[in-house]
Amino acid sequence: MSTDSPPASSSPAPIQLSRQKARYGERVIVGFLIFCAVVSVLTTVGIVVALVGPTIEFFREVPITDFFSADEWAPFFADASFGVFPIVVGTLNVTFWAILIGLPLGLGAAIFLSEYASPGTRKVLKPTLEVLEGIPTVAYGFFALTFVTPLIRDNWPGFLGDPPGIFSAGAAGIVLGVMIVPTVASISEDAMSAVPRSLREGAYALGSTKRTVALRVVVPAALSGIVASFVLGVSRAIGETIVVLIAAGNTPNLTFNPLESIQTMTAFIATTATGDIGVGTLEFKTVFAVGALLFVITLAMNALSIWLVRRFREEYE
Amino acid sequence: MADQLQTGADVKTAPPAIDAPDAAPNGGPTSSSAPVLSTENVHVFYDGIPAVKEVTMDIPRHRVTAFIGPSGCGKSTLLRSFNRMNDLIPSAEVTGKVLYHGQDLYGSGVDPVEVRKHIGMVFQKPNPFPKSIYDNVAFGPKVLGMKVDMDEVVENSLRHAALWDEVKDRLKQSAFGMSGGQQQRLCIARALATNPDVLLMDEPCSALDPIATGRIEDLMVRLREEYTIVIVTHNMQQATRVSDRTAFLTVELDEQDNRTGVVVEYDETEKVFSQPSDSRTEAYVTGRIG
Numbered sequence: 162m163s164t165d166s167p168p169a170s171s172s173p174a175p176i177q178l179s180r181q182k183a184r185y186g187e188r189v190i191v192g193f194l195i196f197c198a199v200v201s202v203l204t205t206v207g208i209v210v211a212l213v214g215p216t217i218e219f220f221r222e223v224p225i226t227d228f229f230s231a232d233e234w235a236p237f238f239a240d241a242s243f244g245v246f247p248i249v250v251g252t253l254n255v256t257f258w259a260i261l262i263g264l265p266l267g268l269g270a271a272i273f274l275s276e277y278a279s280p281g282t283r284k285v286l287k288p289t290l291e292v293l294e295g296i297p298t299v300a301y302g303f304f305a306l307t308f309v310t311p312l313i314r315d316n317w318p319g320f321l322g323d324p325p326g327i328f329s330a331g332a333a334g335i336v337l338g339v340m341i342v343p344t345v346a347s348i349s350e351d352a353m354s355a356v357p358r359s360l361r362e363g364a365y366a367l368g369s370t371k372r373t374v375a376l377r378v379v380v381p382a383a384l385s386g387i388v389a390s391f392v393l394g395v396s397r398a399i400g401e402t403i404v405v406l407i408a409a410g411n412t413p414n415l416t417f418n419p420l421e422s423i424q425t426m427t428a429f430i431a432t433t434a435t436g437d438i439g440v441g442t443l444e445f446k447t448v449f450a451v452g453a454l455l456f457v458i459t460l461a462m463n464a465l466s467i468w469l470v471r472r473f474r475e476e477y478e
Numbered sequence: 479m480a481d482q483l484q485t486g487a488d489v490k491t492a493p494p495a496i497d498a499p500d501a502a503p504n505g506g507p508t509s510s511s512a513p514v515l516s517t518e519n520v521h522v523f524y525d526g527i528p529a530v531k532e533v534t535m536d537i538p539r540h541r542v543t544a545f546i547g548p549s550g551c552g553k554s555t556l557l558r559s560f561n562r563m564n565d566l567i568p569s570a571e572v573t574g575k576v577l578y579h580g581q582d583l584y585g586s587g588v589d590p591v592e593v594r595k596h597i598g599m600v601f602q603k604p605n606p607f608p609k610s611i612y613d614n615v616a617f618g619p620k621v622l623g624m625k626v627d628m629d630e631v632v633e634n635s636l637r638h639a640a641l642w643d644e645v646k647d648r649l650k651q652s653a654f655g656m657s658g659g660q661q662q663r664l665c666i667a668r669a670l671a672t673n674p675d676v677l678l679m680d681e682p683c684s685a686l687d688p689i690a691t692g693r694i695e696d697l698m699v700r701l702r703e704e705y706t707i708v709i710v711t712h713n714m715q716q717a718t719r720v721s722d723r724t725a726f727l728t729v730e731l732d733e734q735d736n737r738t739g740v741v742v743e744y745d746e747t748e749k750v751f752s753q754p755s756d757s758r759t760e761a762y763v764t765g766r767i768g
């Protein structure tokens with residue numbers, strides 16, 4: 162019966178569309194991936210929670226107006242003063258010089274690698290740059306103290322007045338700038354290489370020079386990646402501790418002068434937290450208050466950059 | 479004219495006027511006028527292996543010249559050697575001469591940037607910049623520093639490309655919101671805005687529907703009055719509809735089994751399609767091989 166009846170006339174078995182086998186493997190993988198995502202979110206939440214408690218307690222003891230208006234940072238003196246501005250400005254001072262050096266150099270290196278370098282040069286330079294990212298920051302600190310600072314002091318032009326001391330915000334800033342170049346360059350370069358070749362060809366076909374293609378087509382199209390690299394670089398500079406401890410001294414000092422010794426927020430936290438302070442003491446809470454402020458500043462900077470990217474990027478598909 | 483392509487020569491003023499003295503007295507183009515482009519024994523290599531060889535041909539002024547042939551025979555490669563676009567591919571090398579109004583584009587001291595100001599290109603896949611429609615068209619004149627009324631150039635170019643009526647109310651919007659056919663016409667408008675002498679078009683309609691294709695074909699026929707056009711196409715009807723002359727390229731295998739493109743036949747389009755002189759051309763245009 163089944164052999165001589167044409168296949169078309171036999172009533173076909175219903176096609177099986179429901180799932181045949183439970184896909185356990187897939188579930189395990191999805192579960193693991195969710196776990197990974199949750200860990201990073203929980204870590205962030207944990208940090209915020211850990212910061213909030215002691216910070217609130219800090220402000221019970223120290224009025225918030227003192228924190229933001231007093232112009233001296235001397236939390237552990239007998240006659241204590243909790244004006245945070247000197248160390249905020251210390252951070253900004255160092256970061257400013259780091260940005261001034263690091264972002265243009267990093268972007269320049271990225272443009273060179275992506276648009277000008279021959280494939281051979283690029284093959285050598287790109288991995289070299291990425292290796293530089295892995296240099297421990299303490300090495301940069303000694304580089305600042307034993308190379309950059311002496312170099313500046315020995316070649317200081319007299320008409321600019323006295324040379325900077327052994328510890329200066331400028332030397333730390335310069336070295337931080339150099340330190341973030343690989344980060345900025347490598348991420349910006351990734352974004353720029355991802356810009357489709359067809360866009361470049363379109364611009365070249367209109368008689369554009371390399372410079373025009375790089376600056377008017379590739380950079381705008383890669384802007385979100387470039388800004389991301391800036392944010393990461395600046396975050397590294399703001400968050401860096403060892404380099405500023407070694408090269409900028411550790412003296413709270415409300416100044417933007419690159420020639421003076423300063424203290425940054427991170428340097429304060431590091432020196433205080435490594436001393437022996439008891440849990441629950443005012444010193445302990447001070448560290449958390451400064452940490453919370455640092456967190457807020459970084460957050461604000463990230464939000465600003467997201468807004469900037471949304472506003473100015475030229476999106477290609 | 480003689481040194482217009484040299485490095486540093488400043489062609490900053492709008493249109494790069496190429497007033498060939500050989501135009502017919504009545505202003506209309508004649509078939510006897512000197513060619514705009516003429517190649518002498520051009521070979522193009524990728525990584526030392528020839529992709530196209532022994533091309534010697536003249537591209538007449540104010541005519542549409544079509545390149546047809548099977549995929550991979552080197553049509554794009556040859557076309558890109560006409561505005562030094564192959565310079566952008568590190569492995570590519572061009573030998574022989576490509577004379578543009580008698581001047582060798584590959585001669586020493588010739589600046590590819592200058593070459594591309596005179597010889598524009600439209601690509602197979604629409605490649606608008608991720609900028610507004612207006613900025614796309616204004617890009618060329620701006621980077622060339624042309625001192626022109628930009629609004630006027632943008633409008634004229636878009637009108638030329640039969641796009642103005644569709645976009646005149648949204649010039650400030652991103653070009654990426656347009657349909658594929660509109661994007662391609664935008665790319666044509668963008669190329670026209672710098673007022674080139676020659677327009678190279680590499681399969682400009684391959685991503686388009688018949689209506690958009692029809693529009694672009696009409697456009698080419700009209701643009702012929704002012705520009706010299708070279709088009710690559712896979713569409714035989716398109717070649718017969720728009721072109722005056724047709725070159726048929728195909729692949730030849732050499733002793734080392736390298737596939738190299740050659741120009742088999744190059745003649746008036748009518749002749750290529752109705753009485754081809756080579757059997758390979760005949761097989762191709764009658765659809766027996768593809």
Ligand SMILES: Nc1ncnc2c1ncn2[C@@H]1O[C@H](COP(=O)(O)OP(=O)(O)OP(=O)(O)O)[C@@H](O)[C@H]1O
Pocket residue numbers: 524525529548549550551552553554555556567569737
């Ligand atoms: N960048 C490149 N590097 C190496 N080889 C290439 C490159 N571009 C093209 N080729 C080779 O050169 C030959 C000709 O390619 P080309 O793109 O010119 O062909 P085509 O005639 O335009 O084909 P199609 O009709 O498919 O567009 C092909 O064999 C191709 O593989």
Ligand SMILES: [Mg+2]
Pocket residue numbers: 553554555680
């Ligand atoms: Mg092609």
